[in-house]
Structures are given as structure tokens and as C-alpha cells.
Amino acid sequence: MLELFPGGFEEVDGHDGVELIAYTDAGGEERLWHAFGGARAQDVAADWRDRWKSFHHPVRVGPMWIGPPWSDVPPDAEAVVIEPGRAFGTGAHPTTRLCVELLLQLERGSVVDLGCGSGVLAIAAAKLGFAPVLAFDSDEHAVTATRANAAANGVDVQVAVADIVAADLPQTDIALANITRPTLETLAPRLRSRLLVGSGYLPTDATELAAYRHVRRITRDSWAADLYEAAQ
Template identity: 45%
Template sequence: MIRLGVRVRREDADVVLAELLALAPSGVEETDLEDGKVIEYAVYGAPGELPDLPDVEAAVGGALVEVVTTEVADDWADRWRAFHQPIEIAGRLYVRPPWEPARTDLMDLVIDPGQAFGTGAHHTTRLCLELLAQEDVPSPAGVMDLGCGSGVLAIAAAKLGWGPVAGVDHELESVRATADNAVANGVDVSVERFDLIRGGPAPTAPLVLANLLRPLLLCVARAGFQDGAAPELLIASGLLAREADEIADAFARHGLRETDRRQSAEWAALVLRRTV
């Protein structure tokens, strides 16, 4: 097994992450180096299975710090499991990989981290989950998860009582992972393939969850929502804190006003509500 690490300055990390997820949609491992000044993203695979990286180097215009390829020891599977720890969200949800036991005092949410990006551990996913968990379930309570990845946000919404719940993703592997994880959690999530860049207006619902990087969030804001109907509530994350004002302004043209903002490390999440 080979580990391919891409080390980049923190200020360029979002560009590199976007490129890596396009090349390796099954997800990346993130590690802080040099007291947080450098971020290392890593992907794992057998020799010959790992993505080529010229596009990543070109995307950051020479800002790439280093690409490191190492052979992983025979116990890599155990070490990989140790990397994925269960997390508690807002005293309500317990997000865990399949090999960790459930807790009886919290809503149990099982996500296989080997299938697609988004297990709940990353700052952006945690922020979305925290903001989702604090919302009262209205009527109607439909949900659309844009860029559903592993399905963690959509499944959490279903567990919290929202419904019907749907999700879309450009990657076929993410569509399959969301469907599989929904079955494993005993919830109904309708999921299909959709290209947020080229597909036109985004699917919508009373609640839209959008844990997307800045370029995709701006694509959604420019294209708008299907039938011209902006959601009642949009929870947006995947953006750096310095990008939050730009994203809030982009969705304001759809009558969505920022009512809450939360930050973790350099990442931020927004709650936007329809006012007109």
C-alpha cells in the first residue's frame, strides 16, 4: 500500500483540496504540520492506483510545498482505523465508523469512511452537523444535500426527523456510498447524480445542505435553484473563514440572509434564511 502526501501552505490549502477531491473523490486524510502552517493531504492506494498530480501542481501556480510518496507498513489498516474516531455532535448525534460500538444515550449514525468523502470528522462537516442539530424541524421538512459525499449530512437530517431527504453528487461513488450508508442507518434518502457546475439550477427543498468548497458554492449561487424557489433555510460550509462574507453576499440575491455563522480552525459555516 502506498501513501501519497501533498503538503501545502495553509493559505493555499483550499485550492489543493478541491483539486485532490476531483482526482480522488473517495476522500483524503488531513494533517496539520509545522504548528498548522502547512497542511498535508494524503490518499492511499495500491501501486498504480493513485491519481496523477500535475493538475494539482498547476492549480496552485508553484505554491505546492511538497509531494511525498511512502510505502505504508503492513499494519496500515489498523492505523487507518485509528485515524477515524467517533465524534459527538451537539449532545444529540454520535457519528462513528462501523467498527466502533454505538452509544445508547445519543442518536447513532454509522458512516463507512472507506467509501466517500465526509465522515463527520472534518471541520466543515462537523460545523454543518452542529448547525443542523440546533434547528427545530418545521413542516414541511424536506431536505436536499448538495454534494452529499458519504451521505453523512442527509442521514443525520433523516435521523433528526427531517423528511423527505434527498441528495445529489457528481461522483457516482458518492451516490452509491450515500445509498449504502442510508440503508445501514435504516433511513430513507433518495440520491442521484447531478453536476452542480454544468447541470443548471440546483435541486432544492425547504432545507438545503451545501458542504461545498467556495467555487461550487459560487456556482450554485450563480445558477440559482430549480423552479426559482430558494430554500427556506440554507446551511453552507466548506468555505474558509475569509470567504464567508463573499458567500453570504452571493446568496443574498436569492433572498437568503445570514442569521448565524460558526467557525472551527480556518473553516466556517453559515446559516442563511429566506426573507422574501
């Protein structure tokens, strides 16, 4: 679902499982059928794009407040204002929050955000004083959103379109990668960062990663995030 609908989808807990709901068109419905072999379609009111806004709630992670432009920022917070647009990363997803939680514990240094989506992690890093901050995503919408969000937050993030499992990666103190576990496993041996914050997978997923030593795992709402240190 993350790959098909990086802009977001709903998870609704039912008594016999979780229902995943995407707001999409006929093309999206077709992609769902191809991916899952089935889907149930229902027409929604024409104002769904505005009603969708009500799902974007601000979150607090330590001193950080991450929220949409239409919410009020508390006066005591370090704010990251995110216009989600068509890119993943409102800040509210447990994996994003877990990454910020781990980032808050790290010594300041250079950062690369691998799979930046809306730019939420890169912008949070820049707001916390990490520098320089680089960000990559293979999706042009994500790169556009990151650029716009970084400018709106008044921070400097160097963003580019790149496939992170193929591109040359920069040498940084910290790499942030909120992506799927298979992508993280492909990526790890190619990284040139001393510390790695990984998320986007489940607490039942393995912690071992080639070229990295596992430092610690934190979990929230059935999602996991790990801090790693380069093995050599």
C-alpha cells in the same frame, strides 16, 4: 486535495506549516504533481487500508454520535453510523460537524444535501426527523456509499447522481452544501430552498451570497459554516 482525494487525506501540523498526506498509488501521485507542481512520495506498509481505519474516530455533535461501524455507540446517542468507503464524509471533518451543528438549530422540514459524499449529512438530517431528504453527488462512489449508509442506518434518503451546478434542483425548506466556496457561489442563485447551510471554506472567506441573506456564521478549527435565508 478535497477534489483529488474525496475519500480523505491527513493533515499534519508541522512547525513551518501543514503537511497534507494522501494514501494513493502512482496515478494519484501523478495527479498531485499536476495539481501542485510537486509532491514527496514514500512507500507505506501493505496493510495501510486497515491502519487507515484508526484515523476514523467517532464524534459527538449535540445529541448525535457519528462514527464508523467498528466503534461502539454510546447508549444515550442518536447514532449515524458511516462506512466511509471511497466517499468524503466520516463526520469527523470540522465542516461536516459545523453543518450538523447548524442543522440541529433548524425547524424540521424537507432537506436536500448537495454534494452528499458518504451521505453523512443527509442521514443525520433523516435521523433528526427532517423529511423528505434528497441527496445528490456527481461522484458515483458517493451515491453508492450514501445509498448503502442510509440503508444501514434504516433511514429513507432519495439519492441520485447529479452535477449540482447544472441539474434542476428541488424545492425544499433546507439545502445543505458542504462544498467549495466557488461552487457554493455558482450554486446559490439556482437554489430553490428557503434556508441554506453552507460550509467547506475558511473563516476569511466572504459571507455574501447572491439571492441569500446571511444569518450567522460559526467556525471550528479554521473552517467556517454559514446559515442563509432566501432573500425574497
